[in-house]
Amino acid sequence: MSSSEKDIKLTSRRNFLQTGLVLLGGSAVLLEFGCAPTQRKVFDFVDSNEAPNMGLNKFDANFWIRILDDNKIELASPKVEMGQGVFTGAALCAAEELNTHPRYISVIHPTTQNGPVDPFGTGGSSSTAGLFEPVRKAAAITRVALEEAAAKIWKTSASNVEAKDGKVVYADKSLSFAEIIKQSKSIKFRKKGPALKTRKDFQYIGTDQPRTDLLQKVMGASIFGIDYELPNMVYGTTVESPYLGGKLKSFDADEALAMKGVLEVQEEDDYLLVVAEKRYVAEMAARKVKAEWTVNKKWTQEDIDAAVQVGKGKFESIQKDGNAAAVFRNKDQGKTLEFEYRTAAAAHAFMEPKGTIARYADGKMYIITGTQQPNRDRVEIAKKLSMKKDDVDVQCAFLGGGFGGRFYINKVIQAARASKKLGRPIHVLSTREQDFINNYYRPSSHHVMKAKIENNQIVAVQHDMATDDMIFDFMPAIMQKLMGADPSSCHGAAFNYSIDSRVTNSWRVDTPYVTGIWRGVGIVATSFAKEVFFDEIAEELGQDPIEMRLAHLKDEKDARHGRLRTVVEKVRDASNWKGKSVAGFGKGFACAMDRETVVAGVAEVTVDNGKIKVTKFTLGIDAGLIVNPEGVRQQCEGCIMMGLSSAIYEELLVKDGKVNHSNYHQYPVAMLSDSPEIEILLLGTGEHVYGVGEPPIAPVAPAIANALYSATGKRFRNTPFRNDLS
Template sequence: MSDAVAPKKSWRPTRRQFLLGLGVGGVGALALGLPAMRLGLARAFDKGLTPSSDSLDPTVWFEVLPDDRVRLHLPKVEMGQGIHTALAQIAAEELEVPWERMEAVHATTTHGPVDNRGTSGSMTVVGLYQPLREAAATLREMLRAEAARQLGVPASALVAAGGTLSVKDQPGKKLRYGEVVAKHTGTWEVPEQPPALKPAKDFQVIGKPVPRLDLEAKLTGQGVYGYDQRLPGMLYGATARPPRLGSTLRAAREGKARQQPGVVEVVMGNDFASVAAESREQAHAALAHLELEWTGGESLQQADVDARTTVKDGEGVIVQDEGDVPEHLGRGKQLTAEYRTPLAAHAHLEPQAALVEVKPERVRVWMSTQSPGSIRKQVAKALERDEESVELMPTHLGGGFGRRLDAQAAIEAARLSRATGRPVHVGWTRAEEFRHGFFRPPTHHVLKASLEESGRVLAFEHQQASGDVLFSLIPEAAGVVLGADPGSWRGATIRYTLPHRRVRAQRVRLPVPTATWRGLGLLANTFALEGFMDELAHAAGEDPLAFRLKHLGDDELSRRFRRALEAAAKHAGWGTPAPEGRARGIACSVDAKTVVAQVAEVSVQDGRPRVHRVTCAVDCGLVINPDGATAQVEGGIMMALSSTLSERITLKDGRVEAENFYDYPLLTMKDAPDIDTLLVGDGDQPLGMGEPPMGPVAAAVANALFTLTGKRLRTLPLKL
């Protein structure tokens, strides 16, 4: 920063705010909050970030510690997707801090930025890339200005490198960042405008496969998850669950529950009955001694769900409409197909869990959650407390996938803690997680198209019906206005350059709780669209890759699709004979602006599909961490393959049949294919990465199986 760009605005932390920094960073630590409106952080706050009540102006993002470590407080939660590492890389790049000195921790709802929208949608790195760079660069310049004052030189004479500020012509005259902070007295000066950012050609940390910050904690068992959280004197809670879906509690009496071993309290309300005991086993055992009367609920069978999840021709909301589809669907060669996907569980390793301590002056919550701000609001509402009196500390998450947006475990623990005056831990059992959580909704797709004699698609229509996804999380009135759930038609629009194309989405109301699942509707819609595109290619007598390429235009998105398709195909050996007994299939999709193309190589073993290799070309823009991006591809493909080949929730007599992993089979290590990841993107901005790799998998596998067996499989999971 030149001397001409002098810092103009200052802030001085109050004693409470300074002690807040001391409590985390130790004596001499700088807890730094950066003004959102000037540094571009406003863009992040507009997306759901709000400052916490006890933080600096407006919120604590960084701490510079006396030992030169820089601790970054992040509002978005780390659940295995590597975002804390990526965000720390972004900050380290502008701060000029060695990677080994960077730390990243979850912000709590009283220390750091509060995230009211949750970590989802593959938007964390995308949304925070620019604001975080600006914040880090501003901190660097604040340290430069203070070091210049301490050394008695112009700020322009100092060079920042390796966490040290040194005089250009006198390298021995220098101060480490920690020294600058330790020697600082008075007021920190904040620039009115963010400094110029480092050009991409000078990046030394961004774009490098640095090791994950949370790796050691997870490998050594030091990481604490919500299910692991403990406090002295803590109790365990359990809540009665309805006998079948849709049942509600009509009447509840304690019965002999309070007399059972270890029971401390029984708490009942209009719609719940819970027990707190000295052990988890005692709490669950006591539930059997409550006298409960349930009413309502359907004796629902799986066939009922399938029948309700059916497209009604011409109904629903039009979400894409170009040209004149009704006029042209009847021309040329006409094709129609139907695709289905089932209910599915999240099946993460850690069930729902929360520890809550309710005291007169404040409430503390420890929880594995994707949405700290939202959970805090819901706990405060359940306890009829001011939101500011509730502090939520996010823990490690044993899987998220959209399931961790739910506050139920925290609410159950909060009620019991209020009643007992002691901390209460609620950890759902595996059976509770499978039978009483929410699921990925089932879908039904009707696809129609007409082909010209030249083999080009003239008109294409996609009608889909789905249970709720995002509508489960918003007021009913909003759902009525929107008509169809945007989450259900994620990935449903037709991206090929066609003269006539239309997509219609229909809402299906089900007596089964459905909501968010990784990628929302992406997997189901891509399975249908790319499966049908393959059918059209074969009907036209053309190679599936060539058919896709000829239906791409000259726009930027088409260019990116072409590059990804060609890269995946070339690497996979498309156009050359597959190994004996195997075949290849191809599919592509775009999600969170990231383009993905995949080639699956499959065989049939013992009458079942076996996937040997998946080649995945990804255009995700600027790659922050190649190793992290590759890991997201591999994890997404494995989860999507598991859903493609084996996962399905079924109902019988109003109950979910699965209660554990033994009757909800997941893909295992022995089933895992070789995965080749090609990062083919460019650009100066990162794009979404957590969910896009989920899209093409099912279609690519189904398309390969058709080439191999001649059977077109249109229902998940794929069964021959």
């Protein structure tokens, strides 16, 4: 089957029986923003201004779960699958309450018009955790409805029948779910579902399950956004400014237009779009366009480093406990330690470049793309192209990596605009070079850490950090007033250790490129600065770094302290922390609390001919109730590899007004050859599901830096370490 045929299947109304199935459960799923009152304000604002045509807490038929006529159970996921395994997690949650093995359940991406799409997008390590309640509620209500309908067919009480593996069973009789729907005039859904199972009753949740998309991905099925085709589709390649802030001054497209197969060159405010019958022709023609750009300032890396500096930009206080100012002022007593740290800007560099297929016809826009925020894309198209939101439908496909880099897909608007002008479907794809150069990035950061030591005790700590925004650029301007400090950039900046006086300040600075979310958001930087600093404090105090951490996790009011202590002890023991160290070999420790998830890691490194080699990484995590241990392990492995990559290699630099990395040869990332031995310790506690997609990245860079110190005697206070220590 060709992709175009598949697409027809994808977009046509699916063949489900009757109206029927489904419902809705639950509470809106929110990304976490700052403290509770702010979160409330943010939520209210977003809810009232960007309310989608269907929120997650609205009841509508055919919305979450559908029983197809072949008795396949189809679950529409409000969260997108970008590799994090949410489809598998969601299938397990539905399976549990449908009393039906997960293999009977297929999970799909609904379009923004025909199913539940999270208005806030997919990110913040909230996908499986966020679906845990609503999917189980939806499944439970569906199960009860099917059991009651079956009981009616058999003229018995619903208490006598039981759903099991896609059927409802009564004594020696059974009917498939699809059969029940066929034989029933109507299916009645109760507004309020039955009590949900608790942990002790789970038969599927908490068991290791292979990915629901495993076979598709092993067979190479065309499931990614840019794999799709639409009939009569053409291809587009853009010509965009290589300079930061460059504006189109003039262009000459004659040579491009003369090429065989080139249809037209569209001129937009700040880019050109070459349209051709074939991808290769479009790309070759784009190279022939001579464009001139107006550049007000040719930025350099020195400009940016000078801007990202504590003391510059807008000051915001994030944490103020105790009396740190007075403690630090008192120079007569104790000793002050002060060190500076930096982390580099980074690209997402996911493997599927950004691309979008758009079809404008009869006043309606249809989009296929891999996006972390289908609803935002829909709203954005409506706004930019003066359309009604209900006339725009976005079909999310599997994402070839997300990592926060697909909260905004520049190709969506470009493709939508082009299709509207052309009246034909168009496939617009970034070249890899454009994905590096015309994109948004994780901002660089600067940290000044201070600690006051008195009588061999830490009595005060202060963290001042400077960085650009991560989430503000993607939100209405009013958020900045509401929240002050960008909650993503400053994520993890505050101290959690039990120390009397703790101060954290943010300096909000501006850099010449768009900055945004990157896996882990601010905690990649803040955890690095804090956890390397605590290693330095332990050294100053002459204490073992792990025992010193444990001694400062003693807040009985914060349940995370006790949970983290347990994780730290497990990691200490599993990594043989106290084992004898040999020359040229080092171990390093770091830990973190990320929202409710607690993590700790030990890195083991050697340096060979100036090359850093992480030989082993032991990571412990308590993320609450674990839905799919196998999925959590994958996320931990992913965080270790991406954290290692970021720590050792990744830096996005600017030179002569341009981003200085056009492709992977100039932006190295971790490869198979960097892969350490990995040991994951999973500790699932309690009844609540917490995030796992990002927290495990927090300890990776500082643990490696601390291990490098132990191996070489040299402190690594800036990432990346760059893999040449010779």
